[in-house]
Amino acid sequence: xxSNFDEMQTxxxxxxxxxxxxxxxxxxxxxxxxRSRREExxxxxxxxxxxxxxxxxxxxxxxxxxxxxxxxxxPRVIPAHEWAEMEKGLVQRVTALNRFxxxxxxxxxxxxxGIVPGDQVFTxxxxxxxxxxxxxxxxxxxHVSGIDIVRAANPDGSGSYHVxxxxxRVPSGVSYMLENRKMMMRLFPELFSQxxxxxxxxxxxxxxxxxxxxxxxxxxxPTVVVLTPGMYNSAYFxxxxxxxxxxxxxxxxxxxxxxxxxVYMRTTRGPKRVDVIYRRxxxxxxxxxxxxxxxxxxxxxxxxVYRAGNVTLSNAIGTGIADDKSIYPYVPKMIEFYLGEKPxxxxxxxxxxxxxxxxxxVLAHLPxxxxxxxxxxxxxxxxxxxxxxxxxxxxxxxxxxxxxxGYIAQPTLALSTCPTFVDSGIAPRHIDLRxxxxxxxxxxxxxxxLTRVALKQCSLVVNSSQGGGTKxxxxxxx
Amino acid sequence: xxxxxADHLYWMARYMERAENTARMLDVNYQTSLLPQSAxxxxxxxxxxxxxxxxxxxxxxxxxxxxxxKVMDYMVSDECNPSSIYSCLMAARENARAVRGTLxxxxxxxxxxxxLEFQRxxxxxxxxxxxxxxxxxxxxxxxxxxGVTVGTMLQDxxxxxxxIGSFLERADNTARMLDVKFHAMExxxxxxxxxxxxxxxxxxxxxxxxxxxxxxxxxxxxKAYRNVILPEKVAELMILRADMSRSLAAxxxxxxxxxxxxxxxxxxxxxxxxxxxxxxLKFGRIxxxxxxxxxxxxxxFLDRVGTLGIGISRDFLVPVAP
Numbered sequence: 001x002x003s004n005f006d007e008m009q010t011x012x013x014x015x016x017x018x019x020x021x022x023x024x025x026x027x028x029x030x031x032x033x034x035r036s037r038r039e040e041x042x043x044x045x046x047x048x049x050x051x052x053x054x055x056x057x058x059x060x061x062x063x064x065x066x067x068x069x070x071x072x073x074x075p076r077v078i079p080a081h082e083w084a085e086m087e088k089g090l091v092q093r094v095t096a097l098n099r100f101x102x103x104x105x106x107x108x109x110x111x112x113x114g115i116v117p118g119d120q121v122f123t124x125x126x127x128x129x130x131x132x133x134x135x136x137x138x139x140x141x142x143h144v145s146g147i148d149i150v151r152a153a154n155p156d157g158s159g160s161y162h163v164x165x166x167x168x169r170v171p172s173g174v175s176y177m178l179e180n181r182k183m184m185m186r187l188f189p190e191l192f193s194q195x196x197x198x199x200x201x202x203x204x205x206x207x208x209x210x211x212x213x214x215x216x217x218x219x220x221x222p223t224v225v226v227l228t229p230g231m232y233n234s235a236y237f238x239x240x241x242x243x244x245x246x247x248x249x250x251x252x253x254x255x256x257x258x259x260x261x262x263v264y265m266r267t268t269r270g271p272k273r274v275d276v277i278y279r280r281x282x283x284x285x286x287x288x289x290x291x292x293x294x295x296x297x298x299x300x301x302x303x304x305v306y307r308a309g310n311v312t313l314s315n316a317i318g319t320g321i322a323d324d325k326s327i328y329p330y331v332p333k334m335i336e337f338y339l340g341e342k343p344x345x346x347x348x349x350x351x352x353x354x355x356x357x358x359x360x361x362v363l364a365h366l367p368x369x370x371x372x373x374x375x376x377x378x379x380x381x382x383x384x385x386x387x388x389x390x391x392x393x394x395x396x397x398x399x400x401x402x403x404x405x406g407y408i409a410q411p412t413l414a415l416s417t418c419p420t421f422v423d424s425g426i427a428p429r430h431i432d433l434r435x436x437x438x439x440x441x442x443x444x445x446x447x448x449x450l451t452r453v454a455l456k457q458c459s460l461v462v463n464s465s466q467g468g469g470t471k472x473x474x475x476x477x478x
Numbered sequence: 479x480x481x482x483x484a485d486h487l488y489w490m491a492r493y494m495e496r497a498e499n500t501a502r503m504l505d506v507n508y509q510t511s512l513l514p515q516s517a518x519x520x521x522x523x524x525x526x527x528x529x530x531x532x533x534x535x536x537x538x539x540x541x542x543x544x545x546x547x548k549v550m551d552y553m554v555s556d557e558c559n560p561s562s563i564y565s566c567l568m569a570a571r572e573n574a575r576a577v578r579g580t581l582x583x584x585x586x587x588x589x590x591x592x593x594l595e596f597q598r599x600x601x602x603x604x605x606x607x608x609x610x611x612x613x614x615x616x617x618x619x620x621x622x623x624x625g626v627t628v629g630t631m632l633q634d635x636x637x638x639x640x641x642i643g644s645f646l647e648r649a650d651n652t653a654r655m656l657d658v659k660f661h662a663m664e665x666x667x668x669x670x671x672x673x674x675x676x677x678x679x680x681x682x683x684x685x686x687x688x689x690x691x692x693x694x695x696x697x698x699x700x701k702a703y704r705n706v707i708l709p710e711k712v713a714e715l716m717i718l719r720a721d722m723s724r725s726l727a728a729x730x731x732x733x734x735x736x737x738x739x740x741x742x743x744x745x746x747x748x749x750x751x752x753x754x755x756x757x758x759l760k761f762g763r764i765x766x767x768x769x770x771x772x773x774x775x776x777x778x779f780l781d782r783v784g785t786l787g788i789g790i791s792r793d794f795l796v797p798v799a800p
Contacts, residue, residue: 048583049575049590231576244579255480266481268635268794269742 005151005159005416006428007076018079018476021194026074034073037187038421041071044186050179052234070469071180072420073187076431076451080478083198083447086149086161086435089344090445092335094145094437097166097322099338101141104321105131115337116330124327125375126320128283130290134307137214138441141316144207144278145437146171149345149449151416159416162348164432166331168315168323170280173470174436175238177450178203178245180472196477198447203436204245207278210440211246214312215275222275224248225265227256229281229297239280253281258301263311276312283317325374325408326352348413354405362409363400366393369409371400386412387459418471420453430454433473447475483577484639484740485795490573490589491627491643497566498620499651503527504553505613506692511546513684523688524549526658531561547606554605554612563616567596570623582630585623592619638736642790645736649729650783652693656716657776659689660709686712693724713772714764726779727759733786740794748789755782 008019015023045051051066078086103110104121105128111118121127146167151159181200185192208224215222228239230252243250255265256274264271279286285295287302305311321327329350332343351358351369362369366385373381383396400407417428435449451471507527511520524544528534533552536559541548556562571593578586596619599605605612624644631637686707690696695715702719703711720727734756737749767775 046594047587047591049578049586231572236575240577240579249480249483250577250579251480252482255482268479268481268484268639268740 004414004428005153005157007151007416007418007431009419011157018077022075022077022191025191025194034421037073041073041183041187042068044183045071045179048179050176050237052237069176070455071183072453072455072469072471073184074419074421074426075184075472075474076418076433077474077476078433078448079476082161083475085344087445087447089161090147090435090437091443092339092341092344093147093163093166093331094142094439094443096335096338097145097168097331098140098142098439100334101316101319101322102136102139103338105134105318110334110337113337115333116327120326120330121321124321124324126318126324128318128321130303130307131316131318135309136316137217137312140214140439142168142319142322143210143214143314143316143439144171145439146173146434147437149433149435150348150413151433152348152413153416160346162346162413163331164348165325165328166323167434168319169282170315171434171436172235172238172280173434173450173452174203175241176470177436177448177473178241180450180470184472195474198475198477200446200448203446204242206438206444206446207242208246208248210438210444211276211278211312211314213440214314216309216312219275223273224276224278225251225274227251227253227277227279227281229253229285233280235280242278253285253295253297253299256299256302258299258305261305261308261310263299263302263305274311276314278314283320286313286317325372326354326405329408348410351409353400353407353409358409359404362407363397366397368412370412371396371407371409374406374408384412415454418451418453420455420469420471422455422457427457429457430459431471448473479580479635481795483580484635485791486573486577487580487636487639488643488790488795490570490577491640492647493566493570493573494589494620494623495644495647496561496651497563497570498617499648499655500531500553500561500563500566501613501616501620502692502694503530503655504550505610505617506688508546508550508609508613509691510684510688519685520546527553530654530658533559533561550605550609555600564596564600567593567616580636582626584626584630588619588623588626592623595619635740638739639794641736642733642740645729645732646783646787646790648724649726649733650780652716652724652726652729653776653779653783655689655692656713657773657780659685660713660772660776682709683707689716695722695724698722710764710768713768717767718759718762718764720760727756730756730759737790742793745789745793748786748793751782751786751789755779755786 007016008023009015045068049066051068100110108118110116111121148164148167149161150164151161153159177200211224212222215224224246225248226239226243226246228236228243228250230236233239240250249255249265251265251274257264257266257271259271263274263277265274281297284291286298287300288295288298289300290303291298302311302313303317306313306317329347329352332347335341335343351362353359353362353371362371366383367388369383369385371383371385383392385393388396415430415432418431419426420429422429431451431453433449433451435445437443437445451473453469453471455469504527507520507523510523513520521544524546525534527549528537528544531553537544537549537552540558541552552559552562554563557564559565571589574581574586574589581589596616599612599615627637627640631640686709687696689712690699690707693716695712699707699712699715702715702722705711715722715725717726719725720731722728730752734749734752737745737752741749
């Protein structure tokens with residue numbers, strides 16, 4: 001972790017070209033103006049109710065468990081040529097992941113070819129045998145993919161983008177991407193007249209187009225709904241937001257029922273058929289008759305309708321097999337196998353603890369590595385070696401040896417930093433990027449994505465459940 | 479639209495309206511209690527207020543004796559009192575949050591802001607420092623909530639269910655208020671007409687003008703009747719005059735016209751009940767109503783409004799089994 005890549009500055013006080021205009025503007029802003037803008041942003045987020053729920057937490061001010069995600073005023077800027085390359089890489093990667101999903105649930109060529117070991121798939125809890133042989137419209141499984149990208153410093157001081165992980169189940173955060181932009185335009189309209197920032201506000205339109213495009217073939221004018229676990233879910237704001245922006249119903253499981261192999265919602269004018277369900281609940285909760293019988297969030301009989309091709313679930317059931325951390329190391333080979341192309345975006349080098357040689361290396365280098373649970377998410381159950389105490393490392397060693405195949409390890413990347421407002425002023429903080437890739441009849445996305453920032457000094461964990469914040473993300477048009 | 483969504487909208491509007499009417503009653507009693515000559519009236523007012531909301535027993539068991547401060551605390555900030563302004567504003571906001579995507583941004587932000595601001599006011603003891611100002615604030619937030627609904631929402635089913643909720647609740651609340659206020663005066667009103675001393679006349683004036691003020695009707699009364707305050711005219715204004723926006727007649731006009739917009743295959747009977755109630759008010763006369771007895775009339779009205787509410791839930795809101 002000796003070298004570091006800062007998005008704004010190269011070495012000492014040299015500002016990168018794509019940040020120069022912004023830097024000049026920032027240096028002219030009095031401190032109190034920026035402070036009052038921060039307060040205004042917080043006030044507006046609270047009033048608009050852009051909050052998320054933290055599991056098991058209580059606020060001291062009595063506002064329950066609704067928290068704001070801290071919003072940082074300094075944007076993360078990406079030059080056009082970098083984005084163009086990244087976009088190509090994302091299209092390529094998501095296309096290959098969808099091909100992989102179709103293959104796994106049909107012919108399984110990639111296993112026969114010996115590229116992905118069969119046991120990694122079939123013994124994986126994310127593999128859904130119910131999906132074998134099921135044909136989905138356009139052969140697309142992951143309609144909304146959140147691909148987490150980090151930029152790491154190379155020894156020569158340059159930086160390069162890597163994919164840290166794929167999120168193909170119910171990736172969230174896109175509403176913050178949209179609200180952050182709205183906030184920046186409200187707080188600093190003059191910045192947008194000085195910079196050619198690529199717009200993102202048409203995302204709900206693209207999403208609706210994508211969802212309508214994957215409706216069951218027989219349906220002419222499909223009815224799309226968003227399925228939410230309800231208002232106490234941490235991402236409820238986003239579910240409501242997307243439904244509203246697309247102008248479709250936001251339904252809960254109790255609003256749906258199955259009759260004669262179709263799904264209907266209960267309305268004030270009687271039952272209405274539903275063709276596409278953008279579901280924001282996990283596979284396990286979708287249908288109590290097939291998955292968890294105690295689930296009240298889903299709809300009994302849904303899977304039968306789905307398998308009959310009378311409703312589209314977005315994302316499809318069983319996409320978890322492609323974004324599982326145990327499958328991640330194989331994605332570059334997938335791209336070569338299905339598309340015959342070299343991967344444009346690199347993976348982060350990954351040690352698979354299930355392999356003897358890798359485990360040996362990992363155990364010998366724990367203080368330098370990040371070790372993650374294969375099925376974990378949200379920054380829980382992981383070890384960040386350089387930040388851990390001797391005791392924590394010793395404790396983790398025991399857990400790891402007891403269940404080696406449950407873990408992968410990666411070198412501690414020097415995640416790039418971006419200047420960020422903190423209590424003491426402006427300081428560099430680590431960031432990542434989650435672009436949202438939409439796959440239907442085409443693969444498309446809005447420029448940029450959600451930039452998350454680790455607000456604690458030196459912290460590499462950017463998850464909002466762990467005290468991370470967000471920034472507006474600018475792709476500068478050439 | 480989804481039945482569940484309609485249900486949330488309907489209750490959001492009902493709770494907001496209930497918060498407003500609670501604030502109105504509290505405000506009138508509070509103002510009355512400031513007048514030296516009407517201390518007794520104020521106390522009977524507080525008791526009446528508790529009995530309107532069917533809270534007399536709950537209050538007595540937890541708070542004991544009736545005093546200005548304690549009743550106001552109970553009706554403003556008590557989280558365990560389902561009719562307190564606290565409970566109403568929270569329920570309105572929770573219902574709004576459950577369907578925030580169906581509301582316009584402005585409507586949702588108004589609800590959310592009301593709740594956040596109310597919590598801040600409680601922290602600052604604003605209602606204790608200046609109750610009148612606090613009640614006025616609640617009324618204005620309710621005005622704003624209705625106004626932003628009318629001013630920004632598409633006039634589709636969502637809008638109609640919001641309106642039905644507002645006016646059904648208002649009809650219920652106005653009738654309850656009238657019942658209690660006239661009840662307190664029953665002896666004088668029906669028994670000893672013509673035998674009022676000067677003191678009584680003054681008392682009557684404050685009593686009736688307080689009732690009028692609780693429905694923003696004092697100036698309306700003067701304008702409509704150009705007369706001194708007469709009890710039967712007050713009753714007529716608040717029950718039968720369709721041009722008085724908080725009267726029972728006006729509320730039922732709104733309920734019926736909005737119900738017609740959402741009518742479905744199973745709602746014919748509910749529409750019939752609503753129409754009949756509307757007709758009774760439209761063609762009713764105040765001397766007839768007073769002859770049969772105001773209390774009996776209002777009790778029956780409240781029953782019919784209750785039945786109407788059950789019908790609306792059954793026909794539109796409670797999910798129909800597949």
